[in-house]
Every structure is written in structure tokens, then in C-alpha cells.
Amino acid sequence: MRFASLASGSKGNCLVAEVGGTRLLVDCGLNLRDTERRLARLNLMPSEIDGILVTHEHGDHACGVFDFAAAHGATVYLTHGTLGALGAEGKVVEGVRISIISSKDVFSVNCMEVRPFTVPHDAREPVQFVLSDGAARLGVLTDIGSPTAHVEQALSGCDALVLECNYDLEMLRGGAYPRWLKERIAGPLGHLDNRQSERLLGALDCSRLKHVICAHLSQQNNRPELARAALARAMGCEESWIGLAGQEEGFDWRSI
Known part of the structure; x- marks a missing residue:
């Protein structure tokens, strides 16, 4: 099993996972041409994508889902x-x-x-996913306002984890966003800050983890070194071991 990111952040999110000859996207928050271009960077043809798993309806996760599926014959998997x-x-x-x-x-x-699980987020019926080839497990958690016991149970024992580190709380508080947006981001149905992600990771069974990647970083309210430091504290590892999913570059293939 291997996985890679096409993009991660408020301007668009898309991850690809591959088991044997099966390839699924998790979300498609990019326009059609951009998605095709980024797949080519990973040496994938759009026609090789079997389906798209949609976490929720927000544009940075779903704006390109149906355009891509219509153009390339992929099946769309999503909640009612x-x-x-x-x-x-x-x-x-x-x-x-x-x-x-x-x-x-x-x-x-x-x-x-594919194992969907519910998350608290301000969308109609949001889910996140754990993907498996029957042996290795990849957990994806990109939009969640507050950790829950259910989420901890779903993500414990994974071999790889892509985990939201959306914002640094002090940067958000001191930033230029209007008050209502700050409250929405930091609220129980918004996003995780670095410290919340650190605590969540520390609560998981991490004994099998080979990859931990911080994702969905705000370009205005976070910095990669802050997110990496938080997850490294939870793992007791060097900061350089923690991966980063960037807005423009995503990250290259990783195998588990």
C-alpha cells in the first residue's frame, strides 16, 4: 500500500491511496486541470483513478469531485x-x-x-477515513473541530497517519481574521490547532506508526515548524521525522 498528497490546505485538498491496481482519491478540492497535472507529477493517469472518497462538501475538499468523476469515469463515494x-x-x-x-x-x-468514521465538523454529514490493504492501515483526519473517543478508537493502531494541524492558537488570536471566523475555526466544529493534534496523537496507540504527516496547515495562522514540533513531542521523535503535506507540493509517494 502506498499514498501521496496532491495538495493540502485551505486552497484545496486531495490525497491518493493505492493498493495493488486500485487507486482512490480522498477528496478533490482542486479544479480538473490542476488535479490532472498533479496526478501526472505522481506518474498517474486520471483514468487510473477508480473512485473518490468525499469527506464533506466544503469547497476545498469537494469543488472538483464531480468534474473529475464525469471526465474520467470515477465513482464518487459520499454520505447522503x-x-x-x-x-x-x-x-x-x-x-x-x-x-x-x-x-x-x-x-x-x-x-x-475503506472504514469511514464520523467527526465533529460544521458540515452536513462529515466523515474521515481509514484505508487498508488487509494488513497496513492509513488513517486520514483533515477536518475536525475537537477530538473524540470515537476518533481515537478509529485511528489507533494505524501504520500511517495524515493528521490535521490547522492553526497555532496564538497566531489565530493575533491574526487579521474577523472575530466570527476565528470563533468558527477554533470552535468545537471547526479545526484542530497544533496542541490539540499533539494531544490526540499522544492518546493513540502509535506502536505501528511508520509515517506521521501534518496536514491542512493554515498559511495565515500556522507555520510548518510549529506543527512538526507539536507532533514530534507527541511521538518523542526528531522534528525532521514528521512529514508535511503542503498546499502546492503535497507530498510524494510513501509506502507502508
């Missing part, structure tokens, strides 16, 4: 609430194959097992 929200925004393209998923049910796409 997310589909309804995207439909209300006029984002659903007729003719695209859609599979409704539930946070209660594990399913498989060819040889890849």
Missing part, C-alpha cells in the same frame, strides 16, 4: 448528507456513478478496504 449539500449547491453532475456510504459500514473498492 454530503450528497444533499453538494446537490443544493448545484455541484452534482448527472451521469456520474454515485455510491452512498454510511459511517457505520466498512466497504471495499476492489482490494482496498
Whole structure:
């Protein structure tokens, strides 16, 4: 099993995971041409993507989902609430194959097992995912306002983890965002700050972790070195061991 990021941040998110000949995107918050260009950087053809797992309807995660699926024949996997929200925004393209998923049910796409789990976030029916080839497990957690016991249970025992470190609390408080936006970001349905991510990681069973990557960093309210330092404290490792998912560069293939 291997995985890579096309982009991560408030301007667009997209991750790809591969097991055997099966390849799935987790979200597609980029326009069609940008997604195609970034896939080529990973030596992938768009036609090689079997499906798109959608975490929620926000534009930085879902704006390109149906355009890509319509152009390249990928199946879209999403909750009923997310589909309804995207439909209300006029984002659903007729003719695209859609599979409704539930946070209660594990399913498989060819040889890849997909385990959705619910998260507190200000969307209609948001989920995040653990992907597996039957042996190794990749956990993805990019948009969540507050850690829960359910989330800890879902992510414990993973072999790789892509974890949101959205903002530094002091930078957010002292920054230029309006008060309502600061409250939304830091609220229980917003995003995780570095310290919250550190505490969450410290609460997990990390005995199998081979990769930890900080993701969804705010370009205005965080710095990579702060996010890396927080996760390194939780892991008891060198900061350089913690990976980074960037807005422009994502990150290259990693294997587990």
C-alpha cells in the first residue's frame, strides 16, 4: 500500500491511496486541470483513478469531485448528507456513478478496504477515513473541530497517519481574521490547532506508526515548524521525522 498528497490546505485538498491496481482519491478540492497535472507529477493517469472518497462538501475538499468523476469515469463515494449539500449547491453532475456510504459500514473498492468514521465538523454529514490493504492501515483526519473517543478508537493502531494541524492558537488570536471566523475555526466544529493534534496523537496507540504527516496547515495562522514540533513531542521523535503535506507540493509517494 502506498499514498501521496496532491495538495493540502485551505486552497484545496486531495490525497491518493493505492493498493495493488486500485487507486482512490480522498477528496478533490482542486479544479480538473490542476488535479490532472498533479496526478501526472505522481506518474498517474486520471483514468487510473477508480473512485473518490468525499469527506464533506466544503469547497476545498469537494469543488472538483464531480468534474473529475464525469471526465474520467470515477465513482464518487459520499454520505447522503454530503450528497444533499453538494446537490443544493448545484455541484452534482448527472451521469456520474454515485455510491452512498454510511459511517457505520466498512466497504471495499476492489482490494482496498475503506472504514469511514464520523467527526465533529460544521458540515452536513462529515466523515474521515481509514484505508487498508488487509494488513497496513492509513488513517486520514483533515477536518475536525475537537477530538473524540470515537476518533481515537478509529485511528489507533494505524501504520500511517495524515493528521490535521490547522492553526497555532496564538497566531489565530493575533491574526487579521474577523472575530466570527476565528470563533468558527477554533470552535468545537471547526479545526484542530497544533496542541490539540499533539494531544490526540499522544492518546493513540502509535506502536505501528511508520509515517506521521501534518496536514491542512493554515498559511495565515500556522507555520510548518510549529506543527512538526507539536507532533514530534507527541511521538518523542526528531522534528525532521514528521512529514508535511503542503498546499502546492503535497507530498510524494510513501509506502507502508
